[in-house]
Amino acid sequence: MNNIFKSNRIKPKIQNGLSNINFTEPTKVQEKVIPVLLEHKNIVVQAVTGSGKTHAFLIPILNEIDESLGYTQAVLTAPSRELADQLYQVARQLRDAAGLNISIAHIAGGTDRERQLKKIDSKRPQIVIATPGRLYDFVEKKILFLDYVRNFVIDEADMTLDMGFLNDIDFIVQRLPQNTTIVAFSATIPVKLTNFLRKYMSKPEQIVIDNPAVIAPTIKNDLIDIGAKSRKKILYQLLTMGQPYLALVFANTKQKVDELTTYLQQEGLRVAKIHGGITERERKRTIRDVEAGKYQYVVASDLAARGLDIAGVSLVVNYEIPRDLEFVVHRIGRTGRNGLSGHAVTLIREEELKRITGLEKSGIHFDFVEIKNGELVARKHHNRRESLNFAAHKVDSRIKGYVKKVKHKRKPGYKKKIKQAIKEDKIQKSKIEQRHKIRKAKAQRKKRRDK
Template sequence: MTFETFEFKPFITNALKELGFSQPTEVQQRLIPLIQKKKSVVGQSQTGTGKTHTFLLPLMDRIDPTKNEVQVVVTAPSRELATQIYQAAKQIAGFSDPLIRVTNFVGGTDKKRQIERLQHQQPHIVIGTPGRILDLLNEQALDIHTANAFVVDEADMTLDMGFLAEVDQIAGRLPERLQILVFSATIPEKLRPFLKKYMQNPIIEEIKPKAVLSETIENWLVSTKGRNTNQQIYQLLTMGQPYLAIVFANTKQKVDEITDYLKNQGLKVAKIHGDITPRERKRIMRQVQNMDYQYVVATDLAARGIDIEGVSHVINAELPSDLEFFIHRVGRTGRNGLPGTAITLYDPADEASIIALEKIGVTFEPKELKNGELVDSYDRNRRKKREKSKDELDPTLIGLVKKKKKKIKPGYKKKIQRAVDDSNRQKRKIERRQQTRTARKHKKRSTDGQ
């Protein structure tokens, strides 16, 4: 299948040519035809599967640029995600004549100026964070009652970050006859009441990725048992000369701790977590893109909310409490066919989480740090296979043999051994009797035959 199958308008085709897109991804193949038929859809798929263009292409294809009214509203849970969608939409709109107006309404920008612009002209496509869009609605500056499509991107992340109430209020300002598209990596139970409230019998499509991780990623597992984790991270960062490395931790406190340690070792490190102000975060991101920093320490906000190009190494200082984030973290590297290395530090207590990841198709290569180098390690699942010829035991003796493995009194060990030996002797005696009887019967038959 190619994009020509969808019979998009020429400006969409031209935009795709500039991007170098020729074949749609699986999520695009399955959902674009449904969106073109104005069906409401819940699309469950991982980050990096082409979700943004899945909804932008068919929705922008039916925009009427001659109308001065909002026709599509898109919400995203973070400024960075909203800006990524906005940039993708602007690229497509750049080929439209008349021009399709796309706006990006996110926090940290000049709201007063946005209100003034909206009083003169409404955009065709509204993209933004739930909080800022709701602010503009409450100011009666933004008018969305004319929209025919509403997209909730990264719905599970929207729920996690506490923005679902704002999305609920935005949905309440939209017309009843509305196409609703919800995209989410997972469908948590707490999200279902929202879906039920606004979507009548939506089509639910779950797109499972064919490869959990990119084939260009080397995925290594390193034990922290008996070692200082921060010291290990420092060694891993300095031995491979990464182009750009991201270290992920679960909490702001852990990010601060790792950052302080690495700085004390003389590394220039950027940190990104929820307590960093939006303005500061934007400045840090700009510096990272300009390669002012080679090392970034971050919480999972950076895994799904921020797209950093050129990441050569990802280090999981600890496994995420929500294993879904593991894929998002590791997916920061190995993009666009480039090689990448992901290193996960784990403690024996993490074994259950490692097994759970392996069950969904994540494959690890065990490594260990030796003399400043990462070398192949033993497989933590190795099993000692020793073939022993054992006489089958009577069920009553199995318990005794198991007890023999425990620390018990020497006299009792001898007692167990005698019982086992007696059982084996008795068995051999029965076998000899059976053999004798068989021989006698055979001899008798031979005599009768003569």
């Protein structure tokens, strides 16, 4: 296949710019997306972070900008300030490397609105990179005009949906010219997102990029079944036994982030927290302090941390499995970057094993480990416990504890107590099973009578 970077449809300046930033071979997503965008076709692209998707849409968009026209020709949205800023920096890098005279504006919520206004008033941007809320604000108040926009990109569309920004995007898309090319990039394509995109994109090109290496091969990805142990205490052991360069702990809610931060601080660790409830000023200060090495541990929520690119994360801990399993990939992907080794540990209880099986089916491999003598050691992979043949008379976890202890020497009468507890447990379960059979038989007889 011919290298799309060297296509005669790509301006020589951009080809030189790609060479200047050492982009010589396109990734799979770039190979598939760039030619379609050059044809001005609407596309829905499913591709994970790290696949090269940003340049897949930036290259053809920069290629299409008419430098002589002083109005907005392309709009790119990202759901968080951090993601929008990353996109802005990457766009500027390619523009400068190619020597293009293109004005790019970055407008995002949580930053100085008046300063952004002055920049737009002084020079109308040819490309706008924005968060949905601030973009809505500027368009609704007629600060920014979309009359000549040729390309509109929704980056991280699934996250845009999760964060409740689809109404803002809906407002924007309704005001775009009819011939605008619309592109959506997303790690997953939920049904609600599909229905939304169909509203504005008639038979778009569907491009799905398979990513066989869901987790980078440089990452050791471990799983700890904590059983009846304290999840917080296991977390503290993990964070202190190996002294990671920088550890990132993920929790599902702001409340849990606050709770864990307080706990770890009380245990004497210097811990920073990042979640949607902290102010933008505090957030920026925290990130600067983390990058300066003032913190060794960071506790974060998913939506707050996605898009952050903190260098040097050597350990990621999933304190709990996220409701959306897709976030597991984003969490683990915070470590092991740029070819460096990384380590991820997920804490679970046995009832969560089915969710782990679902992740393994998607291509994520876990190694079962346990903490022994202050270090992680491999343990037998007990994916299922059917082999223990508890199907007929399943024993409570409380009773299992007794069973395990039966081998140890105890005070007189201890074994008798265990046997009696097991016996009573079986009797109780037998009674429950018998009641269930009686009720089932009654229901069947009633059903026959009703016929």
